Amino acid sequence: MPVAKGSTIDPERTRATIVHAATQVLYERGLDGIGVAELCARLGVSKETLYRHFGTKDGLVHAVLDTRSDRVIHWLTDTVSSSGDRPADQLTALFRALQGWYDGREFRGCALINAAAQHHTDAVRAIAARHVERYLELLTGIAKQAGADDPHRLALQLLILAEGATVVADHHGSARAGELACRAALALLAAAERS
Template structure:
C-alpha cells in the first residue's frame, strides 16, 4: 500500500506540475488530486522541492525510454535515427496534453543555475545531447559533439515554438536544417 500511495502522490504531482506549472501547483492541490493529506505527502516527500525532483527524475526516465524506443522503432541506421528524432518529437507535440518540455519549463520557473531543479533539467539535456552525439559518431562524424549541439538546439527550438503556437510546423523546418547539417558534416569527411 505504501508504494501505491507514494506512486499516487508522484503521479498526481507530475500531472499537475506539467499541466499547471510547478510554482502554480500547491501542496493542497496535489494531496486533493491524490486523495490523501499533507501529512502523508510529507512522509514520502519531506518538501515540495523533493517532490519536484522526484517528478523530474521520473519524467527523465519515462521520456528517455519512450523516446529511444520510438527512434529505434522508426530507423535502423544512425543517420536515419538522427532524422527520426524530429518525427518522434512531432508525434509527442501532437499529444493533446502537450504543454512543452517539463525540463525547459522547470528552468524558466527555477532560473538560478545552482538550484537542484535547474540542475536536473540541465542534466536531462546533457544526456539528450550525448545520445545525439553517439548517433553522430556512429555515422562517422568526427565533430559529433558539434552536430549534437546543433540538433539539440533545433529540437529545443521546435518544442518552444510548438508550445507558443500549436501546429507551428517547426519540426518540418528543423528536420530540413538537420538534414543540411548532417550532410555537410558527412561531406566534410566527418
Template sequence: MTKPDLLIHTAFKLFYQQGIHAVGINAILAETGVAKKTLYHHFASKEALIEAVLIYRDQIFMDWLTARMMSAGDGKFAVLGLFDALDDWFHDRVDVLLPFKGCFFVKANGEFSDHMVNDICQRHKQNITSFIQANLVGHSSELSAVDLAQSISVLKEGAIAQAYVAGDLDAAKRAKNMAVTLLG
C-alpha cells in the first residue's frame, strides 16, 4: 500500500469510528507511522486529506453497492438487492466497509456547514439515488422512476439510521418489505 493510500485508509477508519473533528493529524500519524512531512507532501492540509477520504469512501461504497445490486438482477430486483446488501453491512458481513458505524456521509455532513464536505456528501447521496433510478427506468414511467428512486432512497436512509441509532439491525429487512410494496 502506498503512503497516500495508507494515510487515506487509516484516516477513514479513525474518522468513521471517532468523527472527523475528534481525530487530529497526530493520531493518524501515530497509527500509520508516517512522518508529518510525508503527510503534508501528499496532502496540503487536513482538509485535503478529508476530501481524499470522502472520495475514497464514496468509491469503495459505490463499487460495493453497484456489484451487490447488479448481482441481484436488473430492474426492481437490483433495487431490492440494495436492502439485502444493507442487511449484510449492518451485520458486519462486508469486510471492505469495516464494521458498521452508520453512514459516514451523514456523520461527516453533520460536522460541517457550508463546506466542500457537504457538497461531496450530497453528491454521494444523489449518485445513489440516480443509480436506483437508472434501475427503475424500464420498470415504470420516467416520472414514476424518479419518485420511486427518491422513495427507495428514503427507505435506505431510514434503515441505516434505524440500524445505527436504534441498534435495529433488521431495519433493512423491514425497509425491503416496504420497497416490495412500493415497487408492486
C-alpha cells in the first residue's frame, strides 16, 4: 500500500503524524536507542518518506524537539493562565501539573534536557537552551505579578525548583518531588512578596 490506507495524500499531515509518533518513540527509547529502520516500522512509514520530509535523522530529531518544546510550554502556559490571578495559585497549579506528569508510567525526565545530554551538539543544545529560556519567561511573568523586588532572581529560583523536581522524580522516584518543590516555591514566593 504505497499511500496510507484510507488517508488522503497530504504531505503536511504526513509530516505532522511522523513528528507526533516519533516524539513518543524517541522519548521512550532515546535519540540513539532506535535506528531509522525500526523507527520507520514503528511509525508505519517508509524510509524514503521520512528522508523526503526531514532530510536526515537529525532533521527529524530537531523537528521533534522543537514541537515538543512548543507543546510543553503551551501546556504549562495554559495551566498557569487558567488558574486565576494569584501567583500562589498559579505556582500550585504548575507544580501539580508537573507532579501529574511525573506520576505517568512513561515519564522519563525532561525530553529536551535529556536530548541535550544525548546529542551534545550546538543545534540540540540551542533547542534545549531556548526551551529553558521560555520556561524562565513563564516563571518571570508569575514573579513579576507577585510584585517581587527582584522578579528575575525569583524566577530563576523557581526554574531551579521545577527542573530539580523533574530530575529527582526521574531518578529518585519520589512521588512527592512535585509537591515538595511546590512548597519550597510557595515559601520563596511568600518571602519575596513580604519584602
